[in-house]
Amino acid sequence: MSEFSKIKTKLLAEQIEEEIYNYIIKSNLSIGDKLPNEFELAEKFGVGRSTIREAVKLLESDGILEVRRGSGTYVINKMPKDIDPLGLSAIEDKMALAMDLADLRILLEPGIAEMAAQKATEDDIEKLYELCKIIEEKIEKDENYIEDDINFHTYVAKSSKNMVVEQLIPIIDTAVMMFVNVTHKQLTEETILTHRAVVDAISERDTIGAKTAMMMHMTYNRNLIKKLMKKEKERKI
Structure with missing residues (x-):
């Protein structure tokens, strides 16, 4: 390993x-x-x-x-010693948390993809294409792909070659997991298209294209969460 x-x-x-x-x-x-x-x-x-x-x-x-x-x-005990340093588990409204994390990702990840287009190695690009293929195959088979989705976004961050960005990876991982848990894999087609668009742009060293593709991906995610929040609010009325 x-x-x-x-x-x-x-x-x-x-x-x-x-x-x-x-x-x-x-x-x-x-x-x-x-x-x-x-x-x-x-x-x-x-x-x-x-x-x-x-x-x-x-x-x-x-x-x-x-x-x-x-x-x-x-x-054997219910008092954690050191779990959830960001304190996110204490937030009851997981839908609102997912929205806030989506907003944070819109601020962070397009810029990270832009850096990756500048700094990614050929090995990084090969790995990103491999992750795209794995995710696509699992979507086609209706298998759970949360680990692979997390790996994809983490590897984009890793490919930026920025030490500070690497420290933000746990936040990105939390955001991806929260999104998948809340949306129940509802954006599979968009995931395939936008993941490919991000990696294609990184491969072509197209910084604007990588940033734009990731922004599109994040916007799809945010819009779905917004739609689900509206439905949840209507059910409570």
């Missing part, structure tokens, strides 16, 4: 650590209660079982969970 792959696995595991902790709280699990098994958690959060294992290890080290061999995984 490459160093970048190890970093990505760690970042995703940290995201799922937060998701599992939120699940414990929202499901009102008590100390001593047993969590669903590894396979069920992987299905629930749309990630691989290896990511679930890493997330559970993190929660073990935080003193939240205990893995009992041959029995299962149990809640």
Whole structure:
């Protein structure tokens, strides 16, 4: 496994650590209660079982969970030591949070794509095309592609070769995961087209094209969240 792959696995595991902790709280699990098994958690959060294992290890080290061999995984504490440094899990209105994250992404990601068009290596571009293909194949098979979507946006950020941007990757990852969770994969066609447009522009060193394509991608995302928020508001009336 490459160093970048190890970093990505760690970042995703940290995201799922937060998701599992939120699940414990929202499901009102008590100390001593047993969590669903590894396979069920992987299905629930749309990630691989290896990511679930890493997330559970993190929660073990935080003193939240205990893995009992041959029995299962149990809640032993509900007070986290160091989860969710941005404090996003405390926000109840996930739709509003998704919108705020979408607004932040519009500010950040088009500029990041522009930098990637200047700085990406041929290996970076090859990897981005590979991720496009993986996402397209999973969409065609109606499989969960959240990890690959996160990988795509993370790799665009990585390709910018900007040290500060790399520190923002966890925020980008959180935003992608929040968007997919809220929208339930409703923009599959637009995702395919705009991802390809972004990578094509990066490949051609077209900075304006990369920035514009990413802005279009972010705008599609934001408009869908806005539409879903309106529907949710109407249901409550």
